[in-house]
Amino acid sequence: MKRATSGAASAGRAERRGLFTTISGRAVAPLYTPADISSLDYQRDLGDPGEFPYTRGIHASGYRGRLWTMRQFAGFGTPEETNQRYKQLLAAGGTGLSVAFDLPTLMGRDPDHELSLGEVGKCGVNVASLADMETLFNGIDLGAVTSSMTINSPAAMIFAMYLVVAEQQGAGWQTLSGTIQNDILKEFIAQKEYIYPPRPSMRLITDIFAFCARHVPKWNTISVSGYHIREAGATAAQELAFTLRDGVEYVQYGIEAGLDVDEFAPRISFFFNSHSDFFEEIAKYRAARRLWAHVMRDRFKARDPRSWQLRFHTQTAGVSLTAQQPYNNVVRTALQALAPVLAGTQSLHTNSLDEALALPTAEAATLALRTQQIIAHETGVTDVVDPLGGSYFVEKLTRDMEEEALAYFEIIDRMGGMVEAIERGYPQREIAESAYTFQQAVERREQIIVGVNECVADAGGPIGILYIDQSAAETQRAKLAQVKARRDTAAVRRLLDRLKEGAANGANTMPLLLDAVRAYATVGEMCDALRDVWGEYGEIPVV
């Protein structure tokens, strides 16, 4: 006779742990059933792919129509070296470019500035003036490729350079397609590569919205990024909440700058992390689409369906890569890459196995691209749209994630908005708290990282890594000196003064920056001109 049982422990064997949680610390039940999604209404909450609220995807045909763009972020050393890497990635079947700039460029400093010491070409490619941008895209048809540029504080300056190179190539701005990250809020929150205080930084962004609406209509003017927020230690729900609330802030500022919401909202794109907790990530992307659709239609009264549709890029989690047993990272990355594909990402970057140690070697970068190609062509997961839709677990998790994000929205709205929340250090503290909690869980071995705190035997020998020497810095400084010797310095000064006047009196800065770029003004000079007008931001260090 069968014995009456109660609870999982007595039903079979004892569970391996007292509490099962996602990597973000969210408790998960042993089983999900129809009771978990009894309030779910298919038409209202999911809809078919391509239909509001786009939970299941923004395209009716999913990847049957077109695969995601395999966009591998790359850049190092000089523009010449990076140009070679791009040509190699395109030859290997990459379908879009993604530019990684070095820290001096990201921080608006020329390679000869004292703060650039030791940093030129290290974390990305160094670009100081239009001359470097011409080299970077030499032999690459900007009318034919799409380019993503990870640039934030000096986004307007670098974008102006890109537009001038396109102009030189004869590629019309109306047809150009690509993305600038241009997301300053997550810099204040997480990555900390800010220059100006929040409000003038927001002004640069709305200037770009307005300029592109008229002149570069196919360009993604911003990539609102959760990636860095997650890397800084946020949970999945915090990544979702802060990123989408940043999106709300940009839309709000765009409207306040006098734009019609449907004029610029369709060009807003997003960028999420893909961490190791498989289902939690899938739920996050699906929740993001539903939340954004509602925000845009209901809060901002957007009428154009393209304003409702959240399009996103994904990158696998750099922070999850381990320096120990680096080949494990190939497997980690493959699994992380599968989640956004199952959730309908528009583009994807897969990290290389050696990135906990250095920038990737060419071989490692190619293997990372192959990982995506194997998912795309061999697994069959691309043939059915939103294949996990309707899963009791996934739908419940999607709903929970959305509700947690909305609770954060309320807190931030009460503070007056994201800029105000940042000024109070609110998202920064929330993330730091999560980062420390996670690290403690790793320390206690409640969170297992294979090769780090479990399965540590047989580490294997060291792998070959990319080593960037000082020659890039010397080359870049020499080239900068040549550019400065060749150009009309009086004209540059005049144009920088005009930029300052425009910044002070509220003119759109983009046309002024384009003129300065054409005269070969440097990134450092243009950023300094605006530093003179707007000052610099500094945060008070808090542990």
Next chain:
Amino acid sequence: MHHKIRVVIAKPGLDGHDRGARVIARALRDAGMEVIYIGLRQAPEQIVAAALQEDADVIGLSILSGAHMHICPRVMTLLEDRGLRDVLVVLGGIIPDADIPKLNEIGVRGMFPPGTPMQDVVDFIRKNVRSRVESP
């Protein structure tokens, strides 16, 4: 007299990725040390000035950008100039194996790559900090 170990934590260079610096600052504080986190983009001169002013026993640097071979020698020279040779300098971040002997040679004592347990950092500091200080 029972001294708390005094640690100045800084992020030199242009990089802003401060997760590691902040997590380790909290871990050292929770381990009973006095932690002074001076934040981002600190020049070697500022770091050494902070160490002097704070009477630091330890300087913890967090560098992920690859600029360590430029920043660390400068910090060590300045410490020498200011007579702070007995301050323990430790470094966390992305440091290629090939650079570790060179850094040891100039006097950087502890190197903590990604994946280092926080407890290892605490233990290393307690074991290697100058002797005028008793562990808390």
